Amino acid sequence: MCVCFQIWTDELFDLATNILSRNSSRIRHLYKMFVIFQYSALISLQSESIKTEDLTWEVFLKFLDNLCIRPELQSIFEEWYFGARRKPFISLDQFLEFLNDKQRDSRLNEVLYPPLKRDQVRQVMEKFESNLSQLERDQLSLQGFSRFLNSEENNSLPLENLDLFDDMTHPLAHYFINSSHNTYLTVGQLTGASSVEMYRQVLLTGCRCIELDCWKGKPPDEEPYITHGFTMTTEIPFKEVIEAIAETAFKASPYPLILSFENHVDSPKQQAKMAEYCRTIFGDALLIDPLDKYPLEQNIPLPSPQELMGKILIKNKKKPHLEKTTVRRKDPVLTQPSPSRGGEGESEEEEDNEPLPEGKKAASEEGTALNEVSATEEMSNLVNYVQPVKFKGFDNALSKWRRRHYEMSSFVETKAIEILKTFPFEYNKKQMSRIYPKGTRVDSSNYMPQLFWNIGCQMVALNFQTLDLPMQLNMGVFEYNGHSGYLLKPEIMTRGDKQFDPFTEEIVDGIVANTIISGQFLTDKKVGIYVEVDLFGLPQDTKRRCKTKTSNGNSMDPVWEDERFVFYKVILPSLASLRISAFEENGRFIGHRILPVSSLKRGYRYINLRTEFNQPLLVASLLVYTEAKDYVPNQHMGKFAKLISLLRKTTYVPSLSLEELKQNKNLTKLRKKQIKDFNELQKKNQKKVNAKSFIWM
Template sequence: MFKMFKITQVFKIEVFAKIITSFGISICKRFLTSLSCVYLQDPKLRELLDAGNLGGRLENRMITVVYGPDLVNISYLNLVAFQEDIAKEWSDEVFSLATNLLAQNMSRDAFLEKAGAKSKPYLTVDQMMEFINFKQRDPRLNEILYPPLKQEQVQQLIEKYEPNRQISVDGFMRYLSGEENGVVPPEKLDLNEDMSQPLSHYFINSSHNTYLTAGQLAGNSSVEMYRQVLLSGCRCVELDCWKGRTAEEEPVITHGFTMTTEISFKEVIEAIAECAFKTSPFPILLSFENHVDSPKQQAKMAEYCRLIFGDALLMDPLEKYPLEPGVPLPSPMDLMYKILVKNKKKSHKSADGSAKKKLSEQASNTCSDTSSMFEPSSPGAGLGLIPPPLCRGEHEGVHSTDISSVWPSLPLLVPQQRNRKRRDQNCSIFPSLSQGTAGSEAMATEEMSNLVNYIQPVKFESFEVSKKRNKSFEMSSFVETKGLEQLTKSPVEFVEYNKMQLSRIYPKGTRVDSSNYMPQVFWNAGCQMVALNFQTVDLSMQINMGMYEYNGKSGYRLKPEFMRRPDKHFDPFTESIVDGIVANTLSVKIISGQFLSDKKVGTYVEVDMFGLPVDTRRKALKTKTSQGNAVNPVWEEETIVFKKVVLPSLACLRLAVYEEGGKFIGHRILPVSAIRPGYHYICLRNERNQPLTLPALFVYIEVKDYVPDTYADVIEALSNPIRYVNLMEQRAKQLAALTLEDEEEVKKEVREVSESLQIMLQFLKAPTLLRKTNIASPWELYLLTT
């Protein structure tokens, strides 16, 4: 295929760049010029192009681009210039463009013009400083605490990416993709939150049925899951303990009354001890679901915990935090490198005889239930005989996930069920399936009770009873359906409860495929231990991993202030501005993609917002599908605007990329409160939140404090007071001729307006002045000063 272009000085480099981009610059193999060009065989075409030997020999005026997906399947693109020097200039420029992997979707002139270089091929220090301080700086930051960059700081930045006093396009691209221009500040990824608050003031990364590698009915159990989950940053793991029936009488961990396999309790404790503090130094919470009806085996369990965990096991409460009403829980900092046990406490009121009698009755019931479980030969018949409280799982649009891709050492596939009708039938047959699978636990022995201190599980009665008892060391667990019920009926009370005590949410029993509920629902209520099935990497689990990626992957995230302070009350269903919280306005423009796939497929981007119900917007934007270009697609889409994000500290933005057939490519979850505005390359993550090597999105983001439409003119005046004052002077002079007012009086009025604006600017730059003067908001200040 041959194409001829009239090449003159009028054409700019980006024209050719767009032509080459359509063929995929990244797969161009080489550029041929001069005598190495492919020689034209057609004599008529050669004669036409060589008319009069314009500007030199034809071979020296040709550019041949060799491109293709590999070294075998290649194609040729030939171009001819009028002059040899033009051909050389183009070949040099195009080659530099092709080898610059970051400059594929935007022409040089366009990028520099956006940055302020106009027609010059570089940015000066002043232009770079203006770009960083006005385009890339977060306007939500206080200018006194976080002043804009000065010329010296910008010069240091330029010297890092370019060894001279001005920055070229290549250096500018390196800056845009560098760590200084990350879409999230690096300090947010490090441990940056206050870890000295009571334990109830944190969201805690929690796992449900940690031992399972697949479904809840017939999946394999694995000790390795505890290692992998802890290494991923989880801080609360679950142990379903059952009586071992071997001659050694060793307790086991399994999912009772199902066909899941058994693993050794001792091996699990050893795995936890091995990996407990590899990722995070903050406390591990062991959630025991204890069905061991043998006092001897419970004693073994306690002994294993004491011997294997050693000093890490917190046996006695800290002196500063006694187990008394009104005393808050210790902080993660106080409990560093400690392991806490959640298990039922033995009631001191019951006599030993009655305790043994109850254990015997439970053993009898357990044996009869187990024998009936394994009677049927077919899985379908077996499902019907599983006791209702012990059947798990409901599917809710999960991605089919190979467990070996989540944890490479476990080659097991998570079974998926997508038949909603069948699921609903199961729910109607067994109404109690939605109540979870815990069943009644065995009575705790003295040995196990001695391990329990700050996490004592009690049956939830009501928020009023819990408030009256005022015992922070008592906690309750809620199956997701009961949690939703409490959240719907008493949202404010649920938040208040979670300020003082811990709560744990776990999936309902109909989720036999190990799918997950949406954790954001319960984070909105301040629930700390929102436990998920870690073996299933669905959207819910992705959001959970995105949440705990920050704060050093410590597994603890500090709750917003109004969810901690006793004098503040919060309704998760609010649609109005929260007292003391500044809402945000967020705008996102998807510009282009980078190396999204090595296949010739179309791609598209979806944008979601998760947070409070009023903030949540599923598929707020879905771009058009790029036409067969997954290497460097460009989207001409409108900017998506989230006008009012009521609670930025609990909201997250999700950008996800898919192939045209719906296959997931990568995504990124970003906390709204930490997003930086400006132009950014956003590196994508896979389903397991691991960074992908090359795939990235290039976006432009604007984020600012939300301003009601009523005050839009005021903000416009504050953002550009000189323009506003000049406009006021012009209008005042025009009116003076009609009202016959003295010109000095007009100027005086304008000066007063200007002074009011200056006062407002000072207060807005230092919000602490507002609190000192008892002024509720800048709008009240505006009314006072005007």
């Protein structure tokens, strides 16, 4: 208890040097703090100490409410309150109107998602209003209003989104899978340490596809090892990596883990040793034989994450049935990695055909890097649902003679961009694809994963050791669905009877707008703060980075209020994300939050910021007002406005319970009047407005 108070006191005095900074003296702020102590009945004299038994949670909240006065909250409150200015309050009916008018999405179906009723609102007030006399009069004070806005009940997203909420029974190809590239590296691609610990850390973030670059061990031990070929990165034992994976494979997520092998071990003996390590260390977790329900045959879909729970799948070249001996590839253009490319050599390196730079040759003792080897019988037997094959075109993959859902291909980002617009999206509905960074990213930078999520690629592999914007976006997106590492694609990207074009403008779409009102406890430095809002989605979405003005040296509680940013067109909200980030005036990153557009809740919401590691900041947050509307093309706005006007003139149907409706003697009369009004409305609106509606949950 004493330690907690010591920490709290230290923080309090730190804040006192800058709290509500208005270029005033810290003595003034400390004096204000003592006045509030007295008002909170904690002490009466400045020389007194606070008794621990007196500092209850309720007293602390009262102290905090009075210490951190929020003018912007007061202005929101004043739009609704009754009573004298010195003792303002919101009545129950006014709070009901606020919740249904400002905080509720007006596009929600009122039958499935009815507006709140008085008894429900009363329960909310009871939870957040500490003044019992006001509560008895059905009144909510400014302090109670403030606590409600900052509560879990008023979260910016539905809390269930953080839990497992996707249906996990679809085929594996119907999910985006959190994937890592060159998982063992700690820094760049050419120098630095490889680390077994990286596998543990990456798996604990919820990653479900990790990479192992395997090389032939040297005498006398002849133990295979993992490193980045033709570079100065260090080596780590293959066996230790397998042990680390076994320890942490299912700590963060119970769903299947895919091991992407890049195999340069040309020794049958050492490949047999690798296979034996996998069998003995992974044990029953290693999926060796395909499930009875999903044989490796044409037109058989992949099993679901639910059916593969707790299983490890190996992605490695598989020996053809008719092949009797291990044969190396002969094509130097397709398979030879260059030192300048950091030994990039994916198992099915058909897509990265950059020629070797002149004068670059590999050392003879590492000749296996020149030609990636084929699998031996032992390693081949471990491969089932993730079989890498040489890519020979989408027509071949989708032909009726093939259609093997268990086959997949990898693409370097440059090749994937080339085929972006010609990519038949049917491929990713049934089979899996993996994208990885180009070899020239020697600093381990990342490409934007959104580009390839838009075309349905499941495994978009990134360098987890680099916390740049692409990696931050990846971590933010995969935070949801219980950190499972799997996100179900939008329905239009998985259904066989639907055609999806990521470059279209004709899918159901909407508008999202954000007003950045204020920030709280962003930093203890006396610097200006600005906020950026970015939208990541389909190519035809509104694309721009919005930025607030820089606050005038106030970092504790900066207020922007009038900064409203509108993204007029979001083609497919279920594939779009909003990033709200705060920076110091010199560009130093403070914190951010990645939010799925389709789950944004309307109204005044606090957004708690995260670090680059996606870890919650202690108290830093932004108060934001969010709006979500249906998109209507400009040429139809006039007709749409007339339709809305007519709809408002129709008979109002009160939100009643089933029991109340049964008791209503005029129910039949009411229904007849509704039918009559509806028929009249249909006659007046024979020309229908060509506007599509979309409900964001």
